[in-house]
Amino acid sequence: MKKIYFKEEHCMACRLCEIACLVAHSKSKKIIKAYKEEFPKLTPRLVIEQKGPLSFAIQCRHCKDAPCISACITGAMKKNKKTNEVSHDSEKCVGCWMCIMSCPFGVILMDAKEKKVATKCDLCKDIGSPACVEACPNEALIYKEASGK
Numbered sequence: 001m002k003k004i005y006f007k008e009e010h011c012m013a014c015r016l017c018e019i020a021c022l023v024a025h026s027k028s029k030k031i032i033k034a035y036k037e038e039f040p041k042l043t044p045r046l047v048i049e050q051k052g053p054l055s056f057a058i059q060c061r062h063c064k065d066a067p068c069i070s071a072c073i074t075g076a077m078k079k080n081k082k083t084n085e086v087s088h089d090s091e092k093c094v095g096c097w098m099c100i101m102s103c104p105f106g107v108i109l110m111d112a113k114e115k116k117v118a119t120k121c122d123l124c125k126d127i128g129s130p131a132c133v134e135a136c137p138n139e140a141l142i143y144k145e146a147s148g149k
């Protein structure tokens with residue numbers, strides 16, 4: 001499967017990846033509308049943590065033995081056996097937040113639009129490849145086949 005990898009030595013904390021993520025998951029897909037006209041305002045599904053000169057992207061790792069799947073009481077969190085993508089089914093989600101509590105990376109969010117359901121990185125399946133990777137001017141984010149697969 002393909003995964004998003006991060007090279008911290010290439011990141012300058014410009015946060016273009018966060019902006020691209022938010023716009024990609026907005027209704028309009030337009031930057032001004034997404035930030036100024038769409039409410040409730042979305043939260044990017046990838047965040048840049050920064051301390052001094054260091055910055056690091058935090059997003060879903062699509063874990064091999066994903067604790068969010070084990071914790072989910074309704075089967076809303078699931079793994080695609082072919083691609084290994086860990087995805088979330090909003091139809092099955094009841095908003096118990098067990099996945100949020102179990103994810104060691106803190107990358108599952110409450111959906112800003114629906115409130116009762118969780119949301120997370122979906123690898124931008126709708127547009128073909130992750131918007132954060134496309135937006136990074138420094139190739140700090142790379143989408144490639146996982147090593148050993």
Ligand code: SF4
Nearest residue numbers: 011012014015017136
């Ligand atoms: S777009 Fe690239 S350089 Fe900018 S914050 Fe994101 S990962 Fe870092």
Ligand code: SF4
Nearest residue numbers: 060061063066068103
């Ligand atoms: S949401 Fe968290 S626990 Fe679940 S696959 Fe992604 S990183 Fe792993």
